[in-house]
Amino acid sequence: MNFKNAFLCFFYTIFLCSVIYSCSSALYEPDSKNVKNGTLLSELKEGREIYIRKCSSCHNLHLPEKYSESEWDHWLEIMAKKAQLTKQEELKVYKYVTMEKK
Numbered sequence: 001m002n003f004k005n006a007f008l009c010f011f012y013t014i015f016l017c018s019v020i021y022s023c024s025s026a027l028y029e030p031d032s033k034n035v036k037n038g039t040l041l042s043e044l045k046e047g048r049e050i051y052i053r054k055c056s057s058c059h060n061l062h063l064p065e066k067y068s069e070s071e072w073d074h075w076l077e078i079m080a081k082k083a084q085l086t087k088q089e090e091l092k093v094y095k096y097v098t099m100e101k102k
């Protein structure tokens, strides 16, 4: 491989990594394919809203795919108190962060 190709290859790799990273770090937008098990699309959208509004004041938002359902269950129980969510809000956030996996 000559110098020019190695150079191009290097930048191509960086470009690909940044594209993959920026896609995977976005919080998913719920749409009708996420709606299962009697959950309403509006609940998922509200859950996302509440999650962004109430859960980002102390730390960065954690991506839904980072934790399993039982881990979310565990963390939400603790964090809902910190963020002073009502039971309904907690449930919507829980549905939002776990629905993508179902």
Ligand code: HEC
Pocket: 051, 054, 055, 056, 057, 058, 059, 062, 067, 075, 076, 078, 079, 080, 082, 083, 085, 093
């Ligand atoms: C009042 C501040 C505060 C608010 C509001 C808050 N958190 Fe947290 N969160 C923390 C602190 C502090 C920790 C880490 C300490 C710990 O282990 O309890 C943490 C840790 C976490 C973790 C675990 C990170 C790890 O260690 O893997 C998750 C997940 C999380 N928060 C989600 C949420 C969600 C969801 C909400 C909204 C319902 C929220 N947080 C709102 C303070 C907050």
